[in-house]
Amino acid sequence: MSGAYVHGYHPQESERLQDQAGTLVDLLHSDTSYPVGSSVLEAGCGVGAQTVTLARNSPGARITSVDISAGSLKQAKAKVDAAGLSNVQFRQADIFALPFEPESFDHVFVCFVLEHLSRPVEALGALKSLLRPGGSITVIEGDHGSAYFHPDSAAAREAIRCQVELQRRAGGDAMIGRQIYPLLVAAGFDAVHVSPRMVYVDSSRPHLVEGFTKKTFTAMVEGVRDSAIEARIVEPELFDAGIRALYRTAEPGGVFCYTFFKGVAEKARRWA
């Protein structure tokens, strides 16, 4: 799977992911808390953008966070240590070949990971095999096709399309958020429930203007500039006009909308 990721591996990207987690933490994570004594697998923790929140919201749970990248794991561990949390252990592993016994976890947590995988249903199936019957899985993903804004701009839509196209070429799907329900069903999970988490930003919400529209979404799109131009997906002038138009939506009178999707499902219990 290495090389198949569009973002998360460069220092600026790490900072952006951290900004994202800081801004969106309540919206995405406030309703996830695991019981004392439960074992939780965080699959694909990356640089730990979500790990600190996960560990803090479930202080009595034992969390195992895995990622394929040793460098990312090192950053994630530093974050967790700096936060004074002691309920997380880290392990380097591929999500398709996790070194754990079947049915050894009570819960699985997967955030911003499926978007990078060419076989998300298989990944969910692999995670399901690690869950005990009756255990839960929580999946959180964004969806770049959910972004719209005022003033509308064809150039801005084109710049976003570059990110979607690069992620597609890398084997991922930047519009996966809307698909969480059918993906969990296809992987054989029960009691699937998906709830959208819309981020709505207008001038009355300066924290989100800064933290989401500018520093999270537009910074992410801006981050693919060189790759998109090198891949000849876009002309530099059009891309740059698109980025300016995205920043314009963060000025007075502008509006920006984006939706994350959070799915929770269960692995069926066995009946005697």
Next chain:
Amino acid sequence: MSGAYVHGYHPQESERLQDQAGTLVDLLHSDTSYPVGSSVLEAGCGVGAQTVTLARNSPGARITSVDISAGSLKQAKAKVDAAGLSNVQFRQADIFALPFEPESFDHVFVCFVLEHLSRPVEALGALKSLLRPGGSITVIEGDHGSAYFHPDSAAAREAIRCQVELQRRAGGDAMIGRQIYPLLVAAGFDAVHVSPRMVYVDSSRPHLVEGFTKKTFTAMVEGVRDSAIEARIVEPELFDAGIRALYRTAEPGGVFCYTFFKGVAEKARRWA
């Protein structure tokens, strides 16, 4: 303003608007209730799709519902009478030339109206002049640019674009929902607060699959078929493929997303 409306004037359209109100009534209206004795202007009531809900949720308020179409008013009155409600009076008038004294209403309610107007800020300004200082305005609009779905389909997006384009040619804006905040600010309202109301539909929500994806949204887009073909905006084959693709999103494994926007604002009080 007659002739400038894309929908709401044909029997099937009336039925669709009624279905829409029936399905979305809680999502859009449950947090709107006016005090006993207050006077409320419903500007652009159409066939009364929202009027019954409005009157029922505010039984002690005196509601004045106006529309430019005598035929629509007649249908609206029949609905209100059939519901046994007696707190609504109807009046035929143009939203830009309303026959009321300045500052004669405590509250104004405008739902699915601004999308049809070429000068929405002026309309809001005209309504503001009818509000007493300290009074409130409530604005609800959809946004066709907020529609996305799984499976994604270029043909479906094209069919939706036909509706947007026809509404644009008629002087309206089918993507006005996202603009409610800047429009209310531009019209000089204070304390503007906009909240998105996202409709998320997957196979676990059969009531919304039927009531929203099929009977509200897709039926609405399907309703512009002849106009779009006549206006040469689209080839019939492509449009029909788009409608099939929209219905596909209502089948098992499909997902449909759409967002309405509700804005509430105040007219500033005068200071002595």
